[in-house]
Amino acid sequence: MNTAALTQDVKKPPECAMRTPRSQRPNATVPQFTNSPTMIVMVGLPARGKTYISKKLTRYLNWIGVPTKAFNVGEYRRGATTSYKSYTFFQPDNEEAMKIRRACAISALKDVNGYFTKEQGQVALFDATNTTIERREVILSFAKENGYKVFFVESLCDDPAIIAENIKQVKLSSPDYVDCDKEEAVADFLKRIQCYEITYIPLDDEKDRNLSYIKIFNVGSRYLVNQVQDHIQSRIVYYLMNIHVTPRSIYLSRHGESELNLVGRIGGDSGLSPRGSKFAVALGAYMRSQCISDLKVWTSHMKRTIQTAEALGVQYEQWKALNEIDAGVCEELTYEAIQENFPEEFALRDQDKYRYRYPKGESYEDLVQRLEPVIMELERQENVLVICHQAVMRCLLAYFLDKTAEELPYLKCPLHTVLKLTPVAYGCKVESVFLNIEAVNTHRDKPGNVDVDRDTEDALLTVPEHV
Secondary structure, three states: OOOOHHHOOOOOOHHHHHOOOOHHOOOOOOOOOOOOEEEEEEEEOOOOOOOHHHHHHHHHHHHHHEEEEEHHHHHHHHHOOOOOOHHHHHOOOOOOEEEEEHHHHHHHHHHHHHHHHHOOOOOEEEOOOOOOOOHHHHHHHHHHOOOOOEEEEEEEEEOHHHHHHHHOOOOOOOOHOOOOOOHHHHHHHHHHHHHHHHHHOOOOOOOOOOEEEEEEEEEEEEEEEEEOOOOOHHHHHHHOOOOOOOOOOEEEOOOOOEHHHHHOEOOOOOOOHHHHHHHHHHHHHHHHHOOOOEEEEEOOOHHHHHHHHOOOOOOEOOHHHOOOOOOOOOOOOOOHHHHHHHHHHHHHHOOOOOOOOOOOOHHHHHHHHHHHHHHHHHHOOEEEEEEEEEEHHHHHHHHHOOOOOOOOOOHHHHHHHHEEEEEOOOOEEEEEEEEEOOOOOOOOOOOOOOOOOOOHHOOOOOOOOOO
């Protein structure tokens, strides 16, 4: 790239006049991965991690741009009954309760249909036990009538320790057991499992050989995959075969303050400022205080992340995928210079920051696709420190915290602050640790006026202070 063309004094280059105005180009749209919606149908006894899998899959698919929603039939059941009394509700011969449970399943299926037809959803997670052939036949008939694909995810577990831990971590905090003695709750839930075991018929490798499914044994010790139909199902299988439930923490940190940060220029490949170097030392001390023997450290290929990692005195791995978002013709410019030279581009980015692509550069949407292998590897690993950049950290954080495409580009990821992410039952606990080294603020909020013809004052209203 010709760096001379990116200096503060440059006026609009000839290429800007030759391009079709952005306001006349088609708007970016949500990518359509499939024109045939997919139902992912969970199968398995209670306390087998079905809702955990359902929530993680929903979060992953939404993050990569596939509109996805989970439908938990248990929540429909709680809405249809006044209160939960005991496991007897789930006994196969409780005819009144069976009518309620069937009605709840049908109601959830109707909502799945509404999600696909009215909300343009592409994937629905049908989160229930679905342990009988009869119930699965109802789902398959519903999908066939409406032209939906079906992919079953069956979680099988016969390890008492795993089941007991799942009950302790998740089921005791269920709305079914509010204000209930813990021992009584565990005893009741174990009896509920026994009720399901009476009628449970797992997917059969021979009889169900024409169905599409993955079987997960004992939280990922073994897998069996059958009849994967398409790209979406392939991605789902690959994702499910990489996640694990081993306790761990992921540390996200930006590099130390850089020389370009000080003067408010975006992108580039500058080194650390004196305060940035102090942060690198402080980061090393903080990570040593965490006493993690198997810590892995990842950086981008850019100088400022490598210099930050060097101060830790440990081995680190460089990922090109972790490089900062490419600002194209705006690389190394201040926001003021971008407004002066490319006012239309500046406004269009404010209008849709997630999908806007810098001329000759990238969008946040592009960045998410680039970072998918990083997320997949983070799911496979245990304790990892990722030293990265503002836009990259926003994308990673949005995945773990289940943020929308609209929220993602405005997540606050300040310099010299470590975010410690610890996966818990159905989400992620976040601890923000400021390491007491001052740094410039690089966060720019969305301004109120995003019109292309706005004045300079409105355009620069939320630009952070810099030298």
